[in-house]
Amino acid sequence: MKKKLLSALLSAAMLTGILAGCGNDATTPAADSSTTEAPAADTQTEAPATDDAAEEPAADDAAETAPAADEGKVLNIYCWNEEFKSRITDHYPDYTEVDATSGTIGDVSVKWNITPNADNAYQNNLDETLLKQADAAADDKIDLFLIEADYALKYVDSEYTMPIADLGITDADLSKQFQYTKDVVTDSNGVLKGLSWQGCPGVLFYNREAAKEVFGTDEPSEIQNYVKDWDTFNATATTLKDAGYSIMSSVNDSYRVYSNNVSKKWVNDNMITIDDNIMKWVDDSKTLVDAGATGTHDLWSDDWSKGFYPEGKVFAYFGPAWLVNFSMAADTEGSIGNQGGWGATEGPQGFFWGGTWICAATGTDNAGIIKDIMLKMTTDDTIMKDIVVADDDFVNNSTVMDAMAQDSSYSSKILGGQNPLGMYANGVSSLDLSNLSSYDQGCNEEFQHAMKNYFEGTATKEEALDLFYKAVVEKYPELSY
Amino acid sequence: MKKKSKAVRYNKWGYIFLLPFIIVYVIFQLIPMFTTIYNSFYENYMSGLKQIGPNFVGLKNYNTLFSQGDIWTYTKNTLVLWIMCFVPQIILSLLLGAWFSDTRLRLKGQRFFKTVIYLPNLIMASAFSMLFFTLFSDGGPINSLLMQIGFISEPYKFLSNTGSARGLIAAMNCLMWFGNTTILLMAGMMGIDTSLFEASEVDGATSTQVFFKITLPLLRPILIYVMITSLIGGLQLFDVPQILTNGTGDPMRTTMTLIMFLNKHLFSKNYGMAGALSVLLFIITAVLSLIIFKVTGNDKRKG
Numbered sequence: 001m002k003k004k005l006l007s008a009l010l011s012a013a014m015l016t017g018i019l020a021g022c023g024n025d026a027t028t029p030a031a032d033s034s035t036t037e038a039p040a041a042d043t044q045t046e047a048p049a050t051d052d053a054a055e056e057p058a059a060d061d062a063a064e065t066a067p068a069a070d071e072g073k074v075l076n077i078y079c080w081n082e083e084f085k086s087r088i089t090d091h092y093p094d095y096t097e098v099d100a101t102s103g104t105i106g107d108v109s110v111k112w113n114i115t116p117n118a119d120n121a122y123q124n125n126l127d128e129t130l131l132k133q134a135d136a137a138a139d140d141k142i143d144l145f146l147i148e149a150d151y152a153l154k155y156v157d158s159e160y161t162m163p164i165a166d167l168g169i170t171d172a173d174l175s176k177q178f179q180y181t182k183d184v185v186t187d188s189n190g191v192l193k194g195l196s197w198q199g200c201p202g203v204l205f206y207n208r209e210a211a212k213e214v215f216g217t218d219e220p221s222e223i224q225n226y227v228k229d230w231d232t233f234n235a236t237a238t239t240l241k242d243a244g245y246s247i248m249s250s251v252n253d254s255y256r257v258y259s260n261n262v263s264k265k266w267v268n269d270n271m272i273t274i275d276d277n278i279m280k281w282v283d284d285s286k287t288l289v290d291a292g293a294t295g296t297h298d299l300w301s302d303d304w305s306k307g308f309y310p311e312g313k314v315f316a317y318f319g320p321a322w323l324v325n326f327s328m329a330a331d332t333e334g335s336i337g338n339q340g341g342w343g344a345t346e347g348p349q350g351f352f353w354g355g356t357w358i359c360a361a362t363g364t365d366n367a368g369i370i371k372d373i374m375l376k377m378t379t380d381d382t383i384m385k386d387i388v389v390a391d392d393d394f395v396n397n398s399t400v401m402d403a404m405a406q407d408s409s410y411s412s413k414i415l416g417g418q419n420p421l422g423m424y425a426n427g428v429s430s431l432d433l434s435n436l437s438s439y440d441q442g443c444n445e446e447f448q449h450a451m452k453n454y455f456e457g458t459a460t461k462e463e464a465l466d467l468f469y470k471a472v473v474e475k476y477p478e479l480s481y
Numbered sequence: 482m483k484k485k486s487k488a489v490r491y492n493k494w495g496y497i498f499l500l501p502f503i504i505v506y507v508i509f510q511l512i513p514m515f516t517t518i519y520n521s522f523y524e525n526y527m528s529g530l531k532q533i534g535p536n537f538v539g540l541k542n543y544n545t546l547f548s549q550g551d552i553w554t555y556t557k558n559t560l561v562l563w564i565m566c567f568v569p570q571i572i573l574s575l576l577l578g579a580w581f582s583d584t585r586l587r588l589k590g591q592r593f594f595k596t597v598i599y600l601p602n603l604i605m606a607s608a609f610s611m612l613f614f615t616l617f618s619d620g621g622p623i624n625s626l627l628m629q630i631g632f633i634s635e636p637y638k639f640l641s642n643t644g645s646a647r648g649l650i651a652a653m654n655c656l657m658w659f660g661n662t663t664i665l666l667m668a669g670m671m672g673i674d675t676s677l678f679e680a681s682e683v684d685g686a687t688s689t690q691v692f693f694k695i696t697l698p699l700l701r702p703i704l705i706y707v708m709i710t711s712l713i714g715g716l717q718l719f720d721v722p723q724i725l726t727n728g729t730g731d732p733m734r735t736t737m738t739l740i741m742f743l744n745k746h747l748f749s750k751n752y753g754m755a756g757a758l759s760v761l762l763f764i765i766t767a768v769l770s771l772i773i774f775k776v777t778g779n780d781k782r783k784g
Contacts, residue, residue, distance in 0.1 A: 154529040458732035474745045
């Protein structure tokens with residue numbers, strides 16, 4: 001009898017153990033584990049859910065933006081790093097920080113949902129939440145989220161982002177913003193769906209010491225003569241190689257300069273096409289690599305970063321203001337930036353790199369606050385000027401930037417006392433970004449990966465191109481080539 | 482009568498105690514397996530934020546998989562990597578196992594060495610491959626070392642050459658798993674009746690003869706077990722090459738394994754293609770395991 005009791009007790013304990021496992025998570029995935037058919041049904045239920053989400057926002061839209069006066073209690077912001085948060089904390093007047101992931105604006109509490117970009121984690125998380133947006137409780141809905149240029153159209157060309165005009169922001173409010181920042185977030189019907197507080201025009205940062213040694217001068221206008229177009233640039237590469245310098249750290253440095261100046265989209269009618277300017281990058285780069293004038297490192301790798309120091313023997317990097325200010329080891333003793341050893345010049349072609357856009361999520365219950373954040377952060381002259389002075393950012397405001405470019409009191413220590421703002425502003429006004437597609441992120445990444453094999457001689461150009469097509473179709477099964 | 486019912490009752494307890502396993506197995510293994518097979522017949526993926534499908538497409542996914550032909554390249558890569566890792570690993574493990582279990586040698590500090598050889602397995606595979614990635618990068622310490630001793634004049638691009646990239650992956654896996662294999666084989670060797678060794682000694686057998694004529698044949702069941710588990714593990718090779726090559730399988734996808742290929746379909750949440758690939762992987766694993774089981778000669782008497 002005792003034995004029986006003991007075993008009954010034991011098995012009861014065991015079973016409660018199993019069930020407790022389900023019970024604890026009862027809030028969300030309870031259905032998954034308690035009913036056995038749940039996993040099977042999972043894949044099917046997802047489809048109708050997205051359909052709903054696609055239809056409903058349109059209806060929600062009108063209903064929720066009209067009575068904007070009564071705001072939701074929680075403002076949910078999705079982003080991938082601390083940058084926007086620190087801008088809001090430092091420059092948005094009504095924001096009070098509570099702790100690392102929350103704050104308040106008036107009596108609305110702000111919740112930051114920060115997921116790092118690595119391995120697409122930010123987008124995966126954002127997508128999952130956006131797809132459930134229609135069914136989520138008002139306080140759980142995403143109100144505001146940030147996007148980058150490479151995948152902007154994925155979100156902009158969907159129903160999940162609100163047109164800026166619907167928030168009550170007019171074209172007149174945005175007149176000072178640079179055109180390219182609007183091009184990036186304009187959907188296929190020409191509706192503007194996001195705003196940015198920064199511009200990221202790129203220039204060529206060159207090593208002043210190396211310039212003096214090889215060309216006898218470090219004057220930006222003189223150096224520009226050596227890099228004014230691609231033919232001159234490539235000829236200069238040979239000169240530099242003979243002097244023991246690589247013109248760039250890696251061929252991937254110049255990729256964006258070429259890919260921002262294309263005349264076709266990556267994808268037309270679901271066909272992958274490679275623009276001539278990108279093929280020019282391949283040919284120019286192959287020549288440079290074969291001549292030993294540059295490397296094939298991935299961006300951000302240790303080998304790539306060696307040129308931040310004089311021993312790295314790298315002549316120049318292509319990049320925007322944030323690269324030289326924050327990413328090139330300017331805080332480290334002995335780096336070129338630390339000694340004010342970089343100079344800036346326009347380089348062969350204008351381009352941009354990076355930048356963050358603010359989007360309002362469809363279905364938000366905080367349209368009023370979002371409008372205010374957008375207006376203050378992306379159009380207010382005083383706030384934007386503060387951002388330039390405090391954070392060295394290049395802001396999306398031509399009036400402020402033109403004034404600062406003339407201002408002789410503003411100069412960059414890293415650039416050896418040069419004021420590069422005028423140069424940035426010139427670069428940004430010549431940009432044409434009408435050839436973006438929603439497949440850019442995947443295409444750009446895979447193209448650079450595939451071509452690395454060609455540059456290093458492990459494959460022919462045709463094989464490398466095949467690999468590129470293959471990899472893109474894996475990412476976007478609807479495409480063909 | 483009473484006795485019989487008692488026996489049945491004990492059976493019942495047996496079933497009840499099996500329940501946790503069965504429940505976990507059904508929910509996390511069996512159902513996913515069937516949904517995978519089910520999904521492989523559907524077109525079902527995300528295009529940006531749009532869901533495409535699920536539409537029934539019959540065998541189209543399998544067709545695409547085979548017509549591309551890459552699947553065999555990746556299968557070959559995976560097997561090559563497994564063999565490159567398994568052969569040195571089993572030799573090393575047999576040798577170490579024989580030494581450790583040899584009563585005549587009486588090695589000192591056995592416990593210490595057994596712990597040390599198992600240690601690499603405690604490091605996360607991803608951390609381990611990050612370490613190797615840094616060590617063997619173009620401007621990394623190994624290259625500077627080789628250049629300083631004058632062995633090479635220019636940095637050798639370890640990760641851009643098929644042989645060295647595969648070699649690194651195999652070496653890392655070998656390093657991570659030989660401790661585990663050694664301990665398994667040692668357990669098998671210590672289970673062999675010592676009187677057999679003594680008898681052979683009396684008969685004047687050399688230690689080589691003892692190893693090949695006594696240890697190895699009696700170790701066969703454990704060897705088969707080690708081989709099959711290693712093969713299944715080898716076919717699922719993912720984390721080391723994924724991190725080492727940053728997911729690209731460079732150079733030219735010669736280090737792309739089947740699971741890395743599967744992972745490529747995750748970007749678009751392509752359940753259809755990924756399902757088809759998984760089913761294929763399941764079949765390949767089953768067939769290869771069967772072949773090994775047959776070739777190594779399963780001894781019927783031992784079951």
